[in-house]
Amino acid sequence: MSTKPVFYFTRMLPAYRIPILERLNERLDGRLVVCHGQPPQGNPVLMKDIESTFQRETLTNYWYKDTTVHLQFYRKVFKKHGPPSVVLAEESPRSVMLPGLLRRARKVGAGRVLWGIFYSVHRPFSAKHPLQRYRIAMANRVEACACYAKQSRTYLQPHVAPEKLFVAQNTMDTNTLFALRNTLEAEGKAAVRLRLGIPADHDVFVFVAQLVARKGTRELIEIFESYQRTKPATLIVIGGGPERENMETLVAKKQLQHVQFLGAISDLHASAPYIFAADIMLQPGYVGLVVNHAFALGVPVVTQEAPGNLPFHGPEVESIEHGSNGMIVARNNMEAMQAALKQVTHNQEVFSQAATTYAETKLTMDNQVDGLIAAIAHAEQTKKS
Numbered sequence: 001m002s003t004k005p006v007f008y009f010t011r012m013l014p015a016y017r018i019p020i021l022e023r024l025n026e027r028l029d030g031r032l033v034v035c036h037g038q039p040p041q042g043n044p045v046l047m048k049d050i051e052s053t054f055q056r057e058t059l060t061n062y063w064y065k066d067t068t069v070h071l072q073f074y075r076k077v078f079k080k081h082g083p084p085s086v087v088l089a090e091e092s093p094r095s096v097m098l099p100g101l102l103r104r105a106r107k108v109g110a111g112r113v114l115w116g117i118f119y120s121v122h123r124p125f126s127a128k129h130p131l132q133r134y135r136i137a138m139a140n141r142v143e144a145c146a147c148y149a150k151q152s153r154t155y156l157q158p159h160v161a162p163e164k165l166f167v168a169q170n171t172m173d174t175n176t177l178f179a180l181r182n183t184l185e186a187e188g189k190a191a192v193r194l195r196l197g198i199p200a201d202h203d204v205f206v207f208v209a210q211l212v213a214r215k216g217t218r219e220l221i222e223i224f225e226s227y228q229r230t231k232p233a234t235l236i237v238i239g240g241g242p243e244r245e246n247m248e249t250l251v252a253k254k255q256l257q258h259v260q261f262l263g264a265i266s267d268l269h270a271s272a273p274y275i276f277a278a279d280i281m282l283q284p285g286y287v288g289l290v291v292n293h294a295f296a297l298g299v300p301v302v303t304q305e306a307p308g309n310l311p312f313h314g315p316e317v318e319s320i321e322h323g324s325n326g327m328i329v330a331r332n333n334m335e336a337m338q339a340a341l342k343q344v345t346h347n348q349e350v351f352s353q354a355a356t357t358y359a360e361t362k363l364t365m366d367n368q369v370d371g372l373i374a375a376i377a378h379a380e381q382t383k384k385s
């Protein structure tokens with residue numbers, strides 16, 4: 001195995017990514033150097049000054065039109081640490097320095113890996129679209145692609161050599177979440193609800209997201225109102241954002257009871273009891289890593305299909321197995337949504353166990369790191385001189 005460093009270049013370093021990189025650094029025998037900048041002012045990405053065992057290099061980010069275009073200079077990292085064995089780079093068409101970074105990596109004899117989604121959730125996948133052509137071209141330029149999920153690999157397979165494609169199933173700190181679930185299970189769901197002030201006879205829904213329209217904030221209130229007409233229920237909203245005032249106004253207008261707005265909670269230990277106490281994580285809009293969060297705590301997820309022919313959801317949505325660990329219902333179909341919620345609450349323990357099993361077998365940190373290590377090893381072995 002090479003003793004040279006492995007550079008990871010990313011625009012920003014969200015807190016949820018740090019445990020994954022810690023585990024990756026262990027598997028790389030301490031060779032990982034994480035190079036990142038800060039988010040633009042006002043950007044909601046969770047950034048914390050969290051200590052880490054891997055080496056970090058802080059770079060200056062330059063942004064244009066919020067996060068639409070990104071510039072980040074990288075040469076000082078090569079000068080300080082010398083030629084790396086592999087450059088692992090965030091896959092993003094927003095980063096205009098990416099082609100130059102890949103050329104620099106090849107010039108110094110480093111293998112190259114792109115890590116990301118490889119498509120846009122905001123438009124139908126088309127290899128003819130200029131930005132998608134660019135993403136495919138970048139994927140063909142490197143030795144390996146570490147895809148967030150199987151769907152990413154499926155999109156790339158007709159256009160990129162299959163031996164280059166690896167799946168590093170995107171996840172979060174599931175080890176901590178599994179431990180928290182075990183502790184909460186020992187306490188018992190009824191006891192957890194009691195200390196949180198949740199009525200014992202209620203069905204409980206939790207929503208975890210930034211409060212923006214894309215996450216289905218208005219639909220959430222309307223769905224809950226419809227459900228509460230038929231059964232006692234509590235809704236817990238975890239998250240902050242520009243739609244909170246509108247949501248609270250709508251709740252007041254409809255005179256809904258048992259709706260709790262807890263604000264943003266970034267600490268897994270603080271949010272875990274509220275999520276564990278729920279029967280369902282109800283996410284009417286965009287879903288991403290929140291699926292992993294829910295499943296790791298034994299909570300099934302109910303959401304809606306993507307609108308039209310858009311991908312819309314993050315690749316993590318593929319973890320929802322309809323009728324097993326959650327439900328994906330027709331969009332804007334209140335009758336179907338209410339039927340799904342009642343089906344899951346009626347069979348909650350079965351759905352919960354399926355969610356737990358899925359998380360423990362497919363959404364572990366080691367599973368993601370295995371994919372990254374395989375991609376890095378392939379790049380090391382096949383790099384072009």
